[in-house]
Amino acid sequence: MNCQRCNKNLIDYHYQELDPATYEDMAEHLTGCGDCALEYCRLDVEFRGVIDNTRVRPSDDLHRKLRNRVAAEFAPSWKNKLAQLFTIPIPVYQTALLLVVSLTLAFFLSSERRAPHSVSGDLTAQHASTHAPAVILENYDANRLIIVDNDQL
Amino acid sequence: MQRDTELLQQIRLGEMGAFDVLYERYAVRLLSYIHRFVGDRAAAEDLVQEVFLAVLKDQSFDCTKEGFARWVFTVARNRALNYQRDKKRNATKLKEFQTLARPIESSPATPRQGLSKGITQALSKLSPKHQDTLVLKQFGEFSYREIAEIQGVAEGTVKSRFHFAVRQLRQSLTTRGDNA
Numbered sequence: 522m523n524c525q526r527c528n529k530n531l532i533d534y535h536y537q538e539l540d541p542a543t544y545e546d547m548a549e550h551l552t553g554c555g556d557c558a559l560e561y562c563r564l565d566v567e568f569r570g571v572i573d574n575t576r577v578r579p580s581d582d583l584h585r586k587l588r589n590r591v592a593a594e595f596a597p598s599w600k601n602k603l604a605q606l607f608t609i610p611i612p613v614y615q616t617a618l619l620l621v622v623s624l625t626l627a628f629f630l631s632s633e634r635r636a637p638h639s640v641s642g643d644l645t646a647q648h649a650s651t652h653a654p655a656v657i658l659e660n661y662d663a664n665r666l667i668i669v670d671n672d673q674l
Numbered sequence: 675m676q677r678d679t680e681l682l683q684q685i686r687l688g689e690m691g692a693f694d695v696l697y698e699r700y701a702v703r704l705l706s707y708i709h710r711f712v713g714d715r716a717a718a719e720d721l722v723q724e725v726f727l728a729v730l731k732d733q734s735f736d737c738t739k740e741g742f743a744r745w746v747f748t749v750a751r752n753r754a755l756n757y758q759r760d761k762k763r764n765a766t767k768l769k770e771f772q773t774l775a776r777p778i779e780s781s782p783a784t785p786r787q788g789l790s791k792g793i794t795q796a797l798s799k800l801s802p803k804h805q806d807t808l809v810l811k812q813f814g815e816f817s818y819r820e821i822a823e824i825q826g827v828a829e830g831t832v833k834s835r836f837h838f839a840v841r842q843l844r845q846s847l848t849t850r851g852d853n854a
Contacts (some may be wrong), residue, residue: 538817592690
């Protein structure tokens, strides 16, 4: 690359608008050529000057005002909250599903373990072992409960 | 770092932390860009508010695609041009036109005041199209292709406008330096 071509490409080089091959050539030329390197530095300073000179800092008031307006416009509603559920990443749902499944399993297993104690067949077995006649509980009324003495039987 | 489109979605769901991040990213760039058009700080700040709200409300932008910055600056450019047009239409006195054409006042004195003043003068000598291209490149940090999409012209046109603007700017600065 010669200085004339380098000078022509200097602006595009600064903004990385060149194709990779030309960009490499430019970089190589600028490393070896003092004049072009100096020209590039000047250009860089001028661009920085343009930015510094045209930059306008927003007032704090602008941020506050705009924030209030945005907050009023997009305040979370039930609709937004519902929509938010669908924006939660998939791993969160997977963890939640795993938790629900394991809790359900644990509940069923524990209820199965408790179940044999409540079976009425056990009572019959108890009666059979003591040879006592079974009490007939037909037409049972708790208000007129008859206390039966074992000796009378 | 969260992408602009992700922040946009969060803001729409009422997440104000996301708004603060997006504001931090765009406020200075947008305000500086609009200020070049309108030349009035208060009006520029009002327009920045309008642009932000319009962008946040407009559901037509596809958040799954890139190009949020390009979209924001396109909206900003259109609003600023409308503002300029309205202001011109409403102007009844020649004086007001002169105010519009006057170069924008530079910020308070700094050690680099000379260069600053020179750049302001050099910029004001450029045509609005060339100023727009230069400022979009500087503040928008867009490629030629992106600026072409914003301005609705060919990529080659943007490239030649930008090169012309830089050459003019440098020439003005050099002439000024020689005269000083």
